[in-house]
Amino acid sequence: MMKNIERLVEKLAADAVVVRPAPHPFALGLKxxxxxxxxxxxxLALTGLRPDLMEKFGEPWFAAEIALLLGIFVAATLSAxxxxxxxxxxxxxxxxxxxxxxxxxxxxxxxxxxxxDPPSPLPSxxxxxxxxxxxxALLPAIWTLHAMRGYAxxxxxxxxxxxxxxxxxxxxxxxxxxxxxxSVFHMIQWHYLPMLAAGLIGLWVGRLVLKW
Amino acid sequence: xxDTTDDLAVLxxxxxxxxxxxxxxxxxxxxxxxxxxxxxxxxxxxEVDDLLQEILLSIHKARHTYDGRxxxxxxxxxxxxxxxxxxxxxHYADRLRHAEDIADLENILHKDVTETNLDYESISGEIExxxxxxxxxxxxxxxxxxxxxxxxxKMGMNESxxxxxxxxxxxxxxxxxxx
Numbered sequence: 001m002m003k004n005i006e007r008l009v010e011k012l013a014a015d016a017v018v019v020r021p022a023p024h025p026f027a028l029g030l031k032x033x034x035x036x037x038x039x040x041x042x043x044l045a046l047t048g049l050r051p052d053l054m055e056k057f058g059e060p061w062f063a064a065e066i067a068l069l070l071g072i073f074v075a076a077t078l079s080a081x082x083x084x085x086x087x088x089x090x091x092x093x094x095x096x097x098x099x100x101x102x103x104x105x106x107x108x109x110x111x112x113x114x115x116x117d118p119p120s121p122l123p124s125x126x127x128x129x130x131x132x133x134x135x136x137a138l139l140p141a142i143w144t145l146h147a148m149r150g151y152a153x154x155x156x157x158x159x160x161x162x163x164x165x166x167x168x169x170x171x172x173x174x175x176x177x178x179x180x181x182x183s184v185f186h187m188i189q190w191h192y193l194p195m196l197a198a199g200l201i202g203l204w205v206g207r208l209v210l211k212w
Numbered sequence: 213x214x215d216t217t218d219d220l221a222v223l224x225x226x227x228x229x230x231x232x233x234x235x236x237x238x239x240x241x242x243x244x245x246x247x248x249x250x251x252x253x254x255x256x257x258x259e260v261d262d263l264l265q266e267i268l269l270s271i272h273k274a275r276h277t278y279d280g281r282x283x284x285x286x287x288x289x290x291x292x293x294x295x296x297x298x299x300x301x302x303h304y305a306d307r308l309r310h311a312e313d314i315a316d317l318e319n320i321l322h323k324d325v326t327e328t329n330l331d332y333e334s335i336s337g338e339i340e341x342x343x344x345x346x347x348x349x350x351x352x353x354x355x356x357x358x359x360x361x362x363x364x365x366k367m368g369m370n371e372s373x374x375x376x377x378x379x380x381x382x383x384x385x386x387x388x389x390x391x
Contacts, residue, residue, distance in 0.1 A: 004261060004265060005243050005261065005264060005265060005268070006240075008239075008265050008268055008269070009236050009239040009240055009243070009268065010236065012235070012236075012239060012268065012269070012272045013232045013233070013235045013236035013239065014232065015272070016227055016230060016231070016232045016235040017230055018228070018229060018230040019227075019228045019230075019275055019276050020276065021228060021276055021277075021278065021279035021280070022276050022277050022279070024279075084277075085277045086274055086277055086287060086290040086291045086294065087282075087286045087287040087289075087290040088290075089282070090282050090283065090286055090287075151274075151277055152270075152273065152274035152277050152291070154290050154291065154293070154294035212270075212273070
């Protein structure tokens with residue numbers, strides 16, 4: 001039996017060539033973030049910002065919502081980069097930061113919902129928002145998953161979930177900065193619950209795409 | 213943070229620079245490091261050996277994710293645990309797939325499994341394609357005429373296990389022949 005191991009070791013050693021180590025996960029995360037931010041900027045330039053955006057930033061719950069969406073995007077992208085490494089680059093704590101961001105985000109949305117009294121009128125559209133977010137999120141999701149396949153994730157389900165969460169946060173940010181819509185109930189129903197669902201679907205996508 | 217096996221990190225750095233001897237040394241040391249870890253979790257030595265080979269291959273495939281600037285052992289153990297979990301998942305899924313219904317078993321154990329409608333000679337080709345244990349059992353029972361009890365003694369198994377294995381083999385053969 002030891003002979004088999006010895007044979008394999010010799011074979012693998014004979015294959016050894018100079019290998020360029022992967023970049024640090026934070027550098028990798030910044031690269032992915034930069035690409036996603038550029039994509040978001042192009043989308044907003046093409047579709048336009050909501051006209052009342054500056055006024056809305058004066059509302060604390062809206063500002064907190066946007067800040068936390070950004071926080072989810074940053075934390076999830078960095079976490080995805082860490083999850084691409086078998087040992088999470090030995091930064092386990094940082095890899096689970098998106099969970100804390102999500103918890104804060106849910107709390108803010110809950111308070112914003114309570115503060116929306118009397119409730120803002122519901123827009124006439126419904127699932128179209130989810131569909132738009134999905135379409136916007138597709139590209140960052142695909143490129144991040146594709147990039148991650150070049151690494152060696154040992155947490156492929158979590159990695160898939162986090163990648164979809166990061167991609168959907170880009171979609172959600174775009175729609176929130178573009179669409180004139182103040183109904184928190186609509187936002188929960190058609191923007192943020194689908195984002196959570198995407199995180200769950202990511203568990204399956206990760207197994208499908210990132211298993212090695 | 214320093215690794216108690218700093219030399220492994222150094223070896224990996226050299227290996228990444230293309231040093232084949234350092235790489236062979238690293239893989240040997242890794243195998244020595246991981247063998248007890250796997251032996252504690254698996255029963256058969258052959259299983260440990262197979263999985264160890266798989267882990268070494270995975271380490272080879274993922275070596276670009278290690279930069280030599282952080283401890284080596286957690287990185288190697290992360291890959292080993294990942295492969296071990298995968299192995300156990302497949303192992304138990306297989307066992308579940310091949311598990312017999314308990315009611316089914318009660319029926320088999322009372323049957324005389326040496327009496328079947330199958331003629332050994334006409335299907336010997338199909339029997340040879342069965343897993344080795346099953347084909348040996350059928351050969352002993354149907355070609356050489358041993359009883360289930362005698363077959364069990366010859367193969368160092370208990371009688372019930374022989375009957376269950378024979379029953380499974382019949383089922384596979386029946387499916388193949390019905391096609």
